[in-house]
Amino acid sequence: MPEGDTIHGLARRFGPLEGQTIARAEAHLAGKVQGLVGRTVQTVRARGKHLLIDVDDGTTLRVHLGMKGVGHFAARGPSRGGAGLSAEVALVIDTDAGRAQVRFPKVVDRFRTRDEPRHPVLSMLGPDLCTVDVDFDEVVRRAQARPRDFVCHLLLDQHVACGIGNVYRSELCFIARLHPTVEVGALGAARLGDIYREAQRQLRANVGKPVRTTTGRARAPLYVYGRHRAQCLVCGTAIVRAEAAGRGVWFCTKCQRQADPL
Ligand SMILES: [Zn+2]
Incomplete structure (x- = not known):
């Protein structure tokens, strides 16, 4: 059952994506990853049960695993072809540092990073209990x-x-x-x-x-x-x-x- 500890752990595992150029990006909802190839991942972070991947085009991918979702990172070079997406795998991001995959997520979304303070879900979150400084x-x-x-x-x-x-x-x-x-x-x-x-x-x-x-x-x-x-x-x-x-x-x-x- 993914909870805040799971997602913060996943952000650490996806950490090698930071600073990497995206060689391939696929999602069940293709529009969610449009234009990401060639862009650079800036930050991978978590807020509560939301995984957030900031990209240098000023957008952020948001993943919520729901009750069944699983994230996986394989540290290897980008795949040369081969199936990334499947019925299970809803999001794939390839870089030279490795491949990030998300299976069975509840949500894959993308928003303008600067709009985070007004995001309909993220703006409503209380303090994140996985962080050091909780008010x-x-x-x-x-x-x-x-x-x-x-x-x-x-x-x-x-x-x-x-x-x-x-x-x-x-x-x-x-x-x-x-x-x-x-x-x-x-x-x-x-x-x-x-x-x-x-x-x-x-x-x-x-x-x-x-x-x-x-x-x-x-x-x-x-x-x-x-x-x-x-x-x-x-x-x-x-x-x-x-x-x-x-x-x-x-x-x-x-x-x-x-x-x-x-
Ligand atoms: Zn008892």
Whole structure:
């Protein structure tokens, strides 16, 4: 499941593209890469779950992997012909440094770089939890504007802070010993700040890791996500799966009681 740590790791892997001339650019939506051949990649970066590739023609490619997308970089010279695109591969960029490919993305888009502050999606993002300098006062302010939301919905809201996906929302609720349906308004500013600081710590620790872990244990890398009916690592109670906003949320009914004093 690609989350902010995945995308920041992907930006690092695509890093060798920087400063390289684009020898070949193909996309399912061909218009998205029109005119890129012969141009130079300036920067590869991430904002939350968005991968951004800045090109010297003043445009930026934006890739969102959604739930199934995968990025791959092969450090080798540009391919001489041969199929790049396929039903799976939606974007190919070849340079002398290697080939970047994206499979099954949710979005491949392109916009004028200077329009980023007004971009309909990017301009709405909250602070990026994968970065060092997160303005947690701003994150808490945005969170407190949604007092009636369940905390499990809040954590997925990229307008509050970006980078958390479905894995981390369950893990963060567990780490904070919060039932997923606790309302945001029941949490004080300090508690909210602590949850997002932990999110930053976990996301940053997992950037570039082949296997994501919140527990630090190789054999049990996650506390609750995807562990329906398995034993809670802390108390042994069977983990429960519920639906929230159309997606699974996993929790321990003993460690995360709804009525816990907050
Ligand atoms: Zn438990």
